[in-house]
Amino acid sequence: MRKSGAVRTLDAPPYRIDEAIYRRFDPRNTIFGRRHWDREAPFYGQDVHDRAGERMAGQEGCADAGYSRVEFARARAAWTVADHFAGAYSWERLGEPEDGLADTPPEVAPADEMAATVRATAHAFGADLVGICRVDPRWLYDVTPATVRDAGRYAKAAVPSGYDHAVVMAVAMDAEAIRTSPGYAAATATGVGYSRMAFVASCLAQFIRNLGYRALPMGNDSALSIPLAIDAGLGQLGRNGLLVTPEFGPCVRLCKVLTDLPLAPDRPIEFGLWDTCRRCRRCAEACAAGAISTDAEPTLDVVSRSNNPGILRWPVHHDRCYMFWVQNGASCSSCIAACPYTPL
Numbered sequence: 001m002r003k004s005g006a007v008r009t010l011d012a013p014p015y016r017i018d019e020a021i022y023r024r025f026d027p028r029n030t031i032f033g034r035r036h037w038d039r040e041a042p043f044y045g046q047d048v049h050d051r052a053g054e055r056m057a058g059q060e061g062c063a064d065a066g067y068s069r070v071e072f073a074r075a076r077a078a079w080t081v082a083d084h085f086a087g088a089y090s091w092e093r094l095g096e097p098e099d100g101l102a103d104t105p106p107e108v109a110p111a112d113e114m115a116a117t118v119r120a121t122a123h124a125f126g127a128d129l130v131g132i133c134r135v136d137p138r139w140l141y142d143v144t145p146a147t148v149r150d151a152g153r154y155a156k157a158a159v160p161s162g163y164d165h166a167v168v169m170a171v172a173m174d175a176e177a178i179r180t181s182p183g184y185a186a187a188t189a190t191g192v193g194y195s196r197m198a199f200v201a202s203c204l205a206q207f208i209r210n211l212g213y214r215a216l217p218m219g220n221d222s223a224l225s226i227p228l229a230i231d232a233g234l235g236q237l238g239r240n241g242l243l244v245t246p247e248f249g250p251c252v253r254l255c256k257v258l259t260d261l262p263l264a265p266d267r268p269i270e271f272g273l274w275d276t277c278r279r280c281r282r283c284a285e286a287c288a289a290g291a292i293s294t295d296a297e298p299t300l301d302v303v304s305r306s307n308n309p310g311i312l313r314w315p316v317h318h319d320r321c322y323m324f325w326v327q328n329g330a331s332c333s334s335c336i337a338a339c340p341y342t343p344l
């Protein structure tokens with residue numbers, strides 16, 4: 001499955017954290033949280049779909065190319081499972097206990113066998129990539145009752161103790177559709193990715209509960225997906241601020257299940273991404289918002305309140321990115337489309 005022959009496994013993850021600066025991420029600071037409370041943000045009170053009607057009406061009363069009513073209807077419908085399946089990211093076991101599984105003693109197996117079982121099950125539910133890591137507490141969101149109030153769907157509660165392992169899963173998006181970004185067909189691929197995340201994470205969490213353990217399914221909420229994915233050996237962080245995988249480049253969506261089930265972890269990987277990013281800059285050139293750094297070297301500096309500090313990387317200006325989404329009337333994936341690691 002792994003495409004690149006240049007992938008090396010590592011003993012430690014290939015990122016640098018300045019512990020004197022690093023702070024756990026405050027979930028109020030996601031763009032989607034800030035648009036509800038950050039009155040200084042240029043996008044305060046604005047939704048990504050506010051201009052969808054204008055885009056569908058177009059300049060001359062007919063839709064701009066890629067922004068028809070049919071395409072918008074399809075893009076919105078693609079989110080149905082993610083947005084409307086109430087149990088998708090439930091932290092409780094779903095359903096009635098009449099199957100008897102809840103009362104059965106936990107399944108016991110060596111951690112490497114259990115990891116193989118969980119990996120195979122995640123693939124059976126539709127995950128394209130699966131990795132396992134121990135949970136580094138630095139990646140858990142800094143959640144308090146106050147942050148829950150303002151963070152919206154990004155934090156329901158602090159992760160309780162004992163959830164020591166994460167199963168991190170990537171679902172590949174339709175690269176052909178993503179290449180039509182920033183129109184609605186790319187937004188459809190994104191919505192399908194989010195709905196598949198909800199399906200995969202909820203089913204895997206329920207499977208782990210059925211084995212007699214605890215499991216918390218998560219999308220973008222509650223813990224940082226990208227560093228967990230790096231720890232679990234799925235890829236590296238790119239200039240575009242996204243996880244770049246050897247198999248699908250950044251053309252993936254991430255979800256995870258945190259659990260107390262003992263699992264043998266995978267090892268992080270390195271495939272020369274940062275050497276490529278130093279020279280490449282295609283994502284930055286494709287970004288209509290100027291949100292991606294063109295600097296030769298990564299930095300510890302931040303450029304947006306939505307960056308958490310203390311991580312060496314090329315910081316993405318999320319405010320500019322989201323402002324473009326609002327103007328566009330839809331999400332954007334142009335930095336994914338442009339990446340040479342995205343499948344042709």
Ligand code: SF4
Nearest residue numbers: 287289321332334335
């Ligand atoms: S999603 Fe679009 S606007 Fe945002 S950083 Fe990527 S290319 Fe730029």
Ligand code: SF4
Nearest residue numbers: 238277280281283339
């Ligand atoms: S487009 Fe180029 S610079 Fe951007 S993440 Fe991909 S490889 Fe790195």
